[in-house]
Structures are given as structure tokens and as C-alpha cells.
Amino acid sequence: xxxxxxxxxxxxxxxxxxxxxxxxxxxxxxxxxxxxxxxxxxxxxxxxxxxxxxxxxxxxxxxxxxxxxxxxxxxxxxxxxxxxxxxxxxxxxxxxxxxxxxxxxxxxxxxxxxxxxxxxxxxxxxxxxxxxxxxxxxxxxxxxxxxxxxxxxxxxxxxxxxxxxxxxxxxxxxxxxxxxxxxxxxxxxxxxxxxxxxxxxxxxxx
Numbered sequence: 001x002x003x004x005x006x007x008x009x010x011x012x013x014x015x016x017x018x019x020x021x022x023x024x025x026x027x028x029x030x031x032x033x034x035x036x037x038x039x040x041x042x043x044x045x046x047x048x049x050x051x052x053x054x055x056x057x058x059x060x061x062x063x064x065x066x067x068x069x070x071x072x073x074x075x076x077x078x079x080x081x082x083x084x085x086x087x088x089x090x091x092x093x094x095x096x097x098x099x100x101x102x103x104x105x106x107x108x109x110x111x112x113x114x115x116x117x118x119x120x121x122x123x124x125x126x127x128x129x130x131x132x133x134x135x136x137x138x139x140x141x142x143x144x145x146x147x148x149x150x151x152x153x154x155x156x157x158x159x160x161x162x163x164x165x166x167x168x169x170x171x172x173x174x175x176x177x178x179x180x181x182x183x184x185x186x187x188x189x190x191x192x193x194x195x196x197x198x199x200x201x202x203x204x205x206x
Contacts (some may be wrong), residue, residue, distance in 0.1 A: 006154065014038050014067075015068045016043075017059060017060055017061060018061055018063075019053070019060075019061060019062070019063045020063060022045045023037065023045060024031060024044050024045055024077060024179075025044065025046055025047060025073075025123070025203065026044050026047035026048075026073055026074055026113050027042070027044045027047070027075070027077035027092065028042065028043050028074065028075075029041075029042045029077060029078075029079055030042070030080040031088050033052055033054060033087065033088045033103065033104070033107070034086065034087055034088075034107060035086055038048050038055040038056070038057070040052060040053060040054045040055050040061075040202065041053040041055070042077070042079055042090065042093045044069070046073075046174040047094075048068055048071065048072065048074055049065070049067065049069065049084055050065075050068075050071055050102055051064065051065050051066070051093075052064045052090075052104070052107070053121070054107055059075075062107075064107050064108035065108075065144040066104075066108070066110050067184060069079075069092055069102065070092075070094060070098070070100060071097065072095055072096075073094050073095070074092040074093060074094045074100075074122075075093070075094050075095070075122055075123050075124075075142065076092060076093050076094075076122040076123055076124045076125040077092040077125065077157070078091050078138070079126050079127070080127035080136055080145075081136075082135075082136040082138070082156075083103070083152075083156035085105060087107075089101055089103050089104050090102040090104070091127065091138050092125075093118065093122030093125065093140055094121075094122060095117055095121045095122075096120065096121060098114050098115070099114070099120070099122065099140060099148075099186075100112055100113070101113040101114075101115065101158065102113075103156075104133075112153055113157075114132055114156070115148075115158055115160075116159065117148060118148075118161040119142075120142070120144070120145070120148055121142060121144045122141060122142065122145040122186070123141045123143045123183060124141040124183075124185045125138060125139060125140045125141065126138070126139045126186055126187075126188055128188040130151075130164045130165070130188075131154075131161075131164060132168035132196065132199060135140055135152040135153065135154060136150075136152045137149060137150060137151050137152045137158075137161065138150045138152070138189075139188075139199075140156060141183040141186055141201070142180075143182065143183060143184070143204075144179075145179060145181055145182060146168070147167055147183045147201070148160070148162075149161045149162065149164045151164070152156065167180065167200065168180065181201040182204035183201055183202075183203060183204075184202050184204050185201070185202040186200065186201050187198075187200045
């Protein structure tokens with residue numbers, strides 16, 4: 001039996017659709033920021049200046065520069081409408097510069113929320129409803145110690161939530177004196193279909 005040859009995908013460089021040139025070795029993402037059915041582009045230019053590029057029906061983009069998030073490079077970024085106001089918000093963090101939420105209320109309009117317990121070296125992050133209460137929570141991978149979690153509250157605030165998960169449960173006996181470091185990436189899914197979200201965490205060189 002001979003397997004059929006799959007058609008390879010091709011890609012066209014369409015950078016000309018962007019209104020400017022952006023430089024980022026860090027975080028980029030796509031999300032429908034305002035619920036109009038078009039995917040928009042989120043860029044951290046120079047890894048610390050946030051641009052939200054809203055796609056137009058014609059296929060171009062309108063750039064809203066929301067300013068410098070931090071003096072430091074941001075290594076983790078995730079996007080979701082955590083307060084359900086119809087506009088997606090941007091969570092980011094870097095090397096011990098705090099964690100930042102750009103609370104977006106309209107295209108080009110935002111205010112910055114600085115979260116408690118945010119001194120960490122963030123490598124990745126996720127918006128996820130950890131406690132199944134219908135409000136998004138946020139998880140941040142810490143490169144140097146235990147990762148951090150914040151609970152989303154119905155009043156649109158976020159508060160530290162170490163009680164959600166005992167993050168020492170995955171300690172390995174073969175690594176005595178484990179300092180819980182090296183947290184590089186996470187995926188959340190209900191892999192056993194029991195109604196509770198489960199965490200897969202990738203650790204550096206382990």
C-alpha cells in the first residue's frame with residue numbers, strides 16, 4: 001500500500017500589511033481583541049512596548065501603541081478578556097520587574113494593573129479558569145522558584161491564589177533539595193474529563 005503524498009503548505013510574506021516595522025525577540029500573539037470577528041495582532045516591540053494592531057475588514061491593520069509596559073524585556077504574555085467587558089486584556093512579565101495587566105477598555109485605551117506577589121522571573125503564562133467559577137484566573141511560570149497563580153474576582157480584580165494547586169506535588173525524588181525552579185511552559189486541559197482543569201508543566205532540562 002502506498003501512502004499518498006500530502007500537499008505542502010506555502011506561505012506568503014505579507015509584512016506590507018503592517019503599518020510599521022516591529023522588533024521583538026519576545027512575545028507576539030493573535031486574538032480577536034474587540035469581538036468583531038477579525039483576528040488582531042498583539043506585539044511587544046523591543047520586548048517591552050505594547051502595540052495592539054486591530055485588523056480591518058479590508059485586511060490591513062490599525063496600530064494602537066499602548067506604551068512601554070516595563071523597562072525590562074517581557075518573557076511571558078497571554079491575552080484574554082478577564083473582566084468580561086468585551087475587550088481582551090494583556091498580562092505579561094519578565095525578570096523581577098513585576099507582573100503587569102494592561103486592562104483594555106477600548107481600542108487604544110488601557111490602564112495598567114500591577115499585581116501583588118509579582119516579583120518573579122516569568123517565562124510563560126496562561127489565562128485559565130482554575131477554580132471553575134466562571135471567572136478567568138492567571139498562571140505565571142517562575143524560572144527561579146515556585147510558579148504563581150492569581151484568582152480572578154467578579155469585581156474585575158486579581159488576587160494571589162497559592163491555594164489553588166500544591167505546586168510541590170510534582171517534586172522528583174531524584175532531585176534532592178529541589179528549589180522548584182526551571183518552569184518554562186504550561187498547558188491546561190481537562191485530560192481525564194472529570195470536569196476539573198489539569199496542568200502540564202515543562203521544566204528546563206529535567
